[in-house]
Amino acid sequence: MNGVHDMGGMHGMGPMKYDPNEPVFHEPWEGRVWGFIRGLGPWTRGRFGASRFDLERLPPDFYLGASYYERWFGMLVNRLLRGGLITPEELASGKADRTRPAPTQLPAPARPLAAPGARVDNVPVRPAFKPGQRVRARNLNPEGHTRLPRYTRGKVGTVVRNNGAFALQDTDTNGIWLGGRAQPVYTIRFTAQELWGERSSSHDCVYVDLWEDYLERV
């Protein structure tokens, strides 16, 4: 989706903020949220699609105003409510409603290839492109999750490396994985001038890892 999460190249986000003595978790609640995320896998895996997509579709003003762990917390609460694992009343009171049936774990959906994003080593794949070849990032604007950043779309780059076959991570508009064939993920080198214009340094470049479906011949 063309959301605010796809930030590469945006202006106006301000200067870098740097804390040389930053702790891993700034406040105890951040660690608790991280613990929920890591621990709730068996409960969320069979019910929900891509967690990155659920983060991306948080309301944009919330996304931009929230810290990293606030986003995860917001996303998690949304999911628990959406999946009927908790109710708004339970959330407000912090107490379980004993009249409701206990939540159950659901089996993860069967994957024809592998988990989204995972390497697929057991399927022979014939790569369409080879290192050194010039390719264009396709102008795709899916409404679901994609790993094709906006700033690369329509731009021409050079294949640097074939990283092997991976399962496509893209989802539909419900966050449900689209699946599809196992395909190479290529590292593509774009010059800064191709991406940002002739005023950029002629020495600089950006390397982006792109699935084969995101690319076309020049």
Added chain:
Amino acid sequence: MTKKSSDGVGRRGFLRRAAIGAAAFAPATAAAQRSTDTDQPRQASQVVPSDIALRVKALESLLVEKGMVNPADIDATIDLYEHKVGPRNGARVVARAWVDGAYKKRLLDPATATQAIADLGYSGGQGEHMVVVENTPQVHNLVVCTLCSCYPWPTLGLPPAWYKSSPYRSRAVIDPRGVLKEFGLELAADVEVRVWDSTAEIRYLVLPERPPGTESMTEADLARLVTRDSMVGVAKVKRSEGGRP
């Protein structure tokens, strides 16, 4: 670069503004409500937990009561990321590469990098497909994830706030030299800056330049010099500046 004070006052103000919980459930109305909310200064206090802390606590009570999470498991997760997984791991990888040419060769070859890192004991989630890129006097590498906050956990731990921040994610690809300048690193115009945007499942680690004057140091002493920031590419390793993140 704005240095944030460590007392967290600014952060508390920020947390109060960023309404979460109920606000996140009903996007359309919540957004409207929040924009008026944020204009109202709220009572500041040093002792009362923030709204978010209370909400997280309430959710934990609820999830524990439902048998969905175990507080001891959460404690263990926190302990893992606070004490066991972190940039000291990556620093050992870097120091080994500095003293062992054969190891460095394996580390810099994408076909063997993940195994070379695993040989030192660092593997697992967000480190399954590692690529290591080498800084030289002619080439400077910088790692970012513009779409989210992808980061090599087994070698660097969880990312710092600046890596996950909008300024870094938006600017690193379009203005890497400006970003580096704000980190205090000014590169000559003829140095090639390579920015690596972690858009798929490959995770990047920068092999920083070994600082001059460290020829007689041991591998363990070298590892102490290597900072997290140097392995993301926003700093160089200095001979005398160990102990920094």
